[in-house]
Amino acid sequence: MSLDQFFFYFFGGIALLGAIGTVTRRNPVHSAVFLITSLLATAGIYLLQRAEFLFAAQIILYVGGIMVLFVFVIMLVDIDVALRRIQFTRQGWVALLLTLVLGAQLALALWMSRAGFSLPPAQPAPTQGNTELIGRVLFQNYMLPFEIASILLLVALIGAVVMSKKRI
Amino acid sequence: MALIKQIIELLLQHQWLWPLVFAVVIIAVLPLLAGYVVLMERKVMADMQVRLGPMRVGPHGLLQPIADAVKLLMKEDIIPEKADKWIFWLAPLISVTAAISAYAAVPFGPVFQIADLNVGVLFITAVMSMGIFGVILGGWSSNSHYSLLGALRSSAQVISYETAVGFALISGLLLAGTLSMKQIVMVQAEQHVWFIFLAPVGFFIYLVGSIAETNRAPFDLPEAESELVAGYMTEYSGFRWAIYFLGEYAAMIMVSSVAVTLFLGGWLRPFPSVRALDFLDFLPALLLLGTAGYCFWRTPRQPVQIQKLVMALVGVGILVVAGILGWAATLPSNLPETSNTRAGILGAFWFLLKVFAYIYTFMWVRFTFPRFRFDQLMRLGWHFLIPLSIVNVLGVGTALVLAQQMQWPKWSAIALTTAVTLLVAAWLANIELKRTLPTTRPDIGQEA
Numbered sequence: 001m002s003l004d005q006f007f008f009y010f011f012g013g014i015a016l017l018g019a020i021g022t023v024t025r026r027n028p029v030h031s032a033v034f035l036i037t038s039l040l041a042t043a044g045i046y047l048l049q050r051a052e053f054l055f056a057a058q059i060i061l062y063v064g065g066i067m068v069l070f071v072f073v074i075m076l077v078d079i080d081v082a083l084r085r086i087q088f089t090r091q092g093w094v095a096l097l098l099t100l101v102l103g104a105q106l107a108l109a110l111w112m113s114r115a116g117f118s119l120p121p122a123q124p125a126p127t128q129g130n131t132e133l134i135g136r137v138l139f140q141n142y143m144l145p146f147e148i149a150s151i152l153l154l155v156a157l158i159g160a161v162v163m164s165k166k167r168i
Numbered sequence: 169m170a171l172i173k174q175i176i177e178l179l180l181q182h183q184w185l186w187p188l189v190f191a192v193v194i195i196a197v198l199p200l201l202a203g204y205v206v207l208m209e210r211k212v213m214a215d216m217q218v219r220l221g222p223m224r225v226g227p228h229g230l231l232q233p234i235a236d237a238v239k240l241l242m243k244e245d246i247i248p249e250k251a252d253k254w255i256f257w258l259a260p261l262i263s264v265t266a267a268i269s270a271y272a273a274v275p276f277g278p279v280f281q282i283a284d285l286n287v288g289v290l291f292i293t294a295v296m297s298m299g300i301f302g303v304i305l306g307g308w309s310s311n312s313h314y315s316l317l318g319a320l321r322s323s324a325q326v327i328s329y330e331t332a333v334g335f336a337l338i339s340g341l342l343l344a345g346t347l348s349m350k351q352i353v354m355v356q357a358e359q360h361v362w363f364i365f366l367a368p369v370g371f372f373i374y375l376v377g378s379i380a381e382t383n384r385a386p387f388d389l390p391e392a393e394s395e396l397v398a399g400y401m402t403e404y405s406g407f408r409w410a411i412y413f414l415g416e417y418a419a420m421i422m423v424s425s426v427a428v429t430l431f432l433g434g435w436l437r438p439f440p441s442v443r444a445l446d447f448l449d450f451l452p453a454l455l456l457l458g459t460a461g462y463c464f465w466r467t468p469r470q471p472v473q474i475q476k477l478v479m480a481l482v483g484v485g486i487l488v489v490a491g492i493l494g495w496a497a498t499l500p501s502n503l504p505e506t507s508n509t510r511a512g513i514l515g516a517f518w519f520l521l522k523v524f525a526y527i528y529t530f531m532w533v534r535f536t537f538p539r540f541r542f543d544q545l546m547r548l549g550w551h552f553l554i555p556l557s558i559v560n561v562l563g564v565g566t567a568l569v570l571a572q573q574m575q576w577p578k579w580s581a582i583a584l585t586t587a588v589t590l591l592v593a594a595w596l597a598n599i600e601l602k603r604t605l606p607t608t609r610p611d612i613g614q615e616a
Contacts, residue, residue: 029255029308036301056290064297064330071301072323075308075316131287131347 015041028074053131187282202417203233212531227479243406255309260408263302263415270295274425275350277435277515288349300326307400318399321389328549333377335557339370339564340430353434362433369560369589371431378423385534424526435515452517453494460486563589
C-alpha cells in the first residue's frame with residue numbers, strides 16, 4: 001500500500017467515524033465536535049488530491065465559519081432541557097428501509113461501473129499553482145455564473161438582516 | 169563529534185529529512201519562546217510602570233519562565249464536578265494544536281521552512297481560525313457563567329474582526345501576486361520595497377485586527393478580569409491552563425510572523441539590495457556582542473553567587489550565538505554552497521528581530537490604552553475597520569491597475585490611492601463620532 005493510499009483510507013475512516021458520531025451523540029455539542037472532525041478529514045482528502053485551495057477553503061468556510069456559528073448557537077441552548085426531549089421521531093424502521101435501499105443502489109452502481117475502477121496513471125501535476133488555475137477558471141470561463149451566485153448570496157444576506165432586525 | 173558529523177551527512181544525503189528536523193526544532197523551541205515572551209511582557213510592563221518586574225529567579229528574572237513552568241506542571245489537576253469532562257479535556261489541546269500547526273508554512277529564512285505551501289497564507293488563516301474552538305468549547309464545557317460569557321464574547325469578537333483582517337491580508341496579497349509565504353518575501357526582494365510602504369493602511373488594519381483576534385488588551389474583553397474573572401479560562405488551572413497560555417502566545421507569535429512576512433519583508437535585512445549597506449550583515453553579530461558585553465559587565469554586580477554564575481553563562485551563550493552570526497556574515501555570498509547557510513542564519517536573526525519588534529508593539533498598545541466596552545469594540549470593527557478595509561483593497565487594486573496598465577509611476581499611484589483611502593477613513597470616523605453615544609450599553613437597553 002502506497003503512502004497516498006494509506007492516507008486516503010486514514011482520512012476516509014476518520015470522516016466516516018466522525019459522521020457516525022455526529023448522528024449518534026445525544027449531546028449537540030459533542031455532535032458538533034464530531035462534525036468538525038469529519039469536515040477536517042474531508043479537507044485532508046482534498047489535500048491528498050493536490051487541491052490545496054479547496055483544502056484551505058473547506059477549512060476556512062466550513063470549520064472556521066459555519067461550524068463556529070453552529071457551536072455559537074448550540075451553546076445558547078439549554079442542553080439539559082434539550083437532552084430530556086425526545087430527539088428522534090419513531091420512524092426508525094422507515095429510515096432503516098430507506099438506508100438499505102440507498103445502500104443497495106450505491107452498491108449496484110459501483111458493481112455495474114467496476115470496469116472504470118482501474119484508473120489511468122495520474123497526469124503530471126500542472127506547473128501552475130492550484131489557486132491560480134481556479135481563479136482563471138472562475139473569472140474567465142464562468143464569470144457570469146460566478147457573479148450571479150454572488151448576487152444571490154448578497155440578496156440572501158440582506159434578506160436575513162431585514163427579517164431579523166425590527167428597526168434598521 | 170563523530171556522531172554529529174554522521175547526522176549532518178545523513179541530513180545532506182536525504183533532503184526530505186530537513187522538514188522533519190525543522191518541525192522538531194519548532195515544537196521544542198516554541199514553548200520556551202512563549203515563556204520568554206511572557207517574561208518580556210512582564211519586564212516591558214514593569215518598565216512602562218516604572219517598576220523592576222521579576223528580579224528574584226535568576227539574574228534580572230531570566231529563569232522566571234522555567235520556574236513558572238515547573239510550578240504549573242506540579243499543580244493539582246482540577247476538573248469541575250459539573251463540567252463536560254471530555255470536552256474540558258479536549259479544548260486546550262485544540263487551542264494549542266491550531267496555533268502550532270500554522271508554523272508549518274512560516275519561512276523563518278530562505279531555508280528554514282517546513283513546507284513552502286502553494287496556499288501558505290490561506291493555510292495559516294484556516295488553521296488559525298480553528299483556534300477559536302478551543303475558546304468556545306473550553307468556555308462551554310466549564311459549566312460556569314463567567315466562562316460561557318467569555319467564550320461568547322471571544323467568538324463574537326473573532327468572527328467580527330476576521331473579515332477586516334482577511335481584507336487587510338488581501339491588500340498585501342494583491343501586491344505580492346502569490347499566496348506562498350516564501351514567494352511573498354521573494355517578490356518584496358525583487359521590488360526592493362517592503363509592502364508596508366505600499367499598503368500602509370492595510371498594515372494598520374492588520375495590526376488592529378490581529379490584536380483583537382489574539383484577544384489582547386485593549387480588546388481583551390473575553391478575559392476582562394474586572395468583569396469575568398478570567399473569561400473562558402476561569403475554571404482551568406495547572407497544566408491545562410498552561411496549555412491554553414501556550415496556545416495564546418503561540419498564536420501571538422504566529423500573527424506577528426504573518427505580518428512580518430507579508431508587510432515587513434520577512435527574513436530580508438533592511439535595504440537588502442543596496443551593496444553599499446552590506447556592512448549591515450555584521451550588525452546582528454555586533455548587537456549580540458554588545459549584549460554579551462553588557463552581561464559580563466553586570467556579572468560582578470549580581471547580589472548572589474549563583475546569579476553571578478548564571479549571568480556569566482548567559483553572556484557566554486550570547487557570545488556563541490554572536491560568533492555563529494559573525495561567521496555566517498563572513499561567508500562569501502556568491503558561492504552556491506555557502507550562500508544558503510549565510511542567508512539562512514542571518515535571515516533567521518532578522519525575522520525574529522522583526523517578530524519581537526511587532527510583539528513589542530502589541531505590549532506597548534496593551535499598556536497604553538484602556539479596555540474597550542463591548543459595543544464600542546463591535547462598532548469599531550463593523551462600522552470602521554470593515555468598510556475601511558474594503559476601500560483599502562479597492563485602492564490598492566486601483567493603484568496596481570494605474571501602475572501596470574496606464575504606465576503611471578508606481579509611487580504616485582500608491583500615494584494617490586492611499587490619500588483617497590485616508591480621506592474615506594476620516595469620513596467614516598466623522599460619521600461615527602457624530603452619532604450620539606449611548607450612555608448605557610445598547611444590548612441591554614430598553615427591554616430591561
